[in-house]
Amino acid sequence: MDAIDLLEQLISFDTTSPPGNERPAAMFLADVLKNYGFHCEMQELGNNRANLIAVIGEGAGPELMLNGHLDVVPAHGQWRLNPFVMTREKGRLYGRGTSDMKGGIAAMCEAAIRIAQKGGPQKGRLKLLFVADEECSNLGTMKYLEVYGTSDYAIIGEPTGLEIAIAHRGVSRNYVDLHAPARHAALPAAGRDSIEKAGLTIWALKRLNRELSAMRHEVLPSPRISITMMHGYEKDNVVPETTRMLLDFRILPGMSQQQAEKLIKNGLRKAGITDCSIIPHFYMPGGELPSDNSFVGLCLEERRRLLQSESRPKAFDASCEQCFFVGHGIQTLICGPGNLSQAHTFNEYLEEDQIRKAVDLYERIIDKIIN
Structure with missing residues (x-):
């Protein structure tokens, strides 16, 4: 054969x-x-x-x-x-x-x-x-x-x-849970709700990707984060308490899961995004x-x-x-x-x-x- x-x-x-x-x-x-x-x-x-x-x-x-x-x-x-x-x-x-x-x-x-x-x-x-x-x-x-x-x-x-x-490149996948008080959709927000935080997170990650582009490797592309899932629904007339994102972070050799998580945390902190949780999901070096x-x-x-x-x-x-x-x-x-x-x-x-x-x-x- x-x-x-x-x-x-x-x-x-x-x-x-x-x-x-x-x-x-x-x-x-x-x-x-x-x-x-x-x-x-x-x-x-x-x-x-x-x-x-x-x-x-x-x-x-x-x-x-x-x-x-x-x-x-x-x-x-x-x-x-x-x-x-x-x-x-x-x-x-x-x-x-x-x-x-x-x-x-x-x-x-x-x-x-x-x-x-x-x-x-x-x-x-x-x-x-x-x-x-x-x-x-x-x-x-x-x-x-x-x-x-x-x-x-x-x-x-x-x-x-x-x-x-x-x-x-390796991959570090993390859930990011963005928290804020739930409210009736007919009422104004007292502050940023979880959906608004998700919008800010998208822009924060775009800025972080620009920073990551400065990291160089002999043959590999720079590290990069993509959002592969977003979910925040509770009910038609409820602004949800939590909006969840799944991030796919393509990392260079030698970058640990902890380093990847720290970069995400710092990027969100710089954008003023607080009251969020980062939950490890998958890691491959x-x-x-x-x-x-x-x-x-x-x-x-x-x-x-x-x-x-x-x-x-x-x-x-x-x-x-x-x-x-x-x-x-x-x-x-x-x-x-x-x-x-x-x-x-x-x-x-x-x-x-x-x-x-x-x-x-x-x-x-x-x-x-x-x-």
Whole structure:
């Protein structure tokens, strides 16, 4: 089976998260890889969820991990094709997960199979780690890192258009509850009500974003706060006591949840917004690998040789699990087929040419590290 055959089978598994149900997809890949000499282990997570860990090579030397997530987001929107049946049209492969990121997984598997067919690693080990629950709460990766040892190098196959991405912003999400006495809508306010405070908060956050734009990173955009939810309704004729906002704060590597919360508090205080509560909701750190890292240089060189084009280290525009691997001492970058603009949208597709080139690029990098 080549990468496109593998992708067609992977798309047929509905691994929408939640609930995920990634175990059958992981079992399918294990059955394929066992035929080529991979030692395969299912890391059970319960509720029909599991990680697949497949390893080939036992000699002394470095360990290279190829990583991806088996779950996908819901197939909402105006799909004109069945999202769980891969469709080939004019050089494109349509289906939920083609870009994010079953295409990357399929390419990694074919590249690994090619290595196995050439006799396997001459030194060190090649590991394939395909995890559950990346799209929600990172259950699969956190469980893997809790139980297993570290690797030397890792590539996450998120869609980068085969650019070498070395960093991603993290995210800190907080609820902001704005308080003021409730009142009958027919009566004037004694002061600012919670709805007025919400309007002031919007402008306060716009000012804070301007201040945050002064924070620079080698490849990443500046930190930025977006409001993703606002709710304050009690009854048609009541001005509510509390208006709640949900803030999505994209943060640079090294920024803690406490630092993000402090920046929000200070921004609101400067705008004169008092009597509010900030409630942590979700946190995921940013991740990065230095641009002068030798692994980054090796991958850039192999990309240049394959694609006959120069490129510099890039940012990965969404969040991903690089931060967790880097936090465990694994030199990790992000490189995969597909375009991030296709992720989480309807009629998701991947260019056939991209997945084939991804196979070649992964094979080249594997050869350089463990052969």
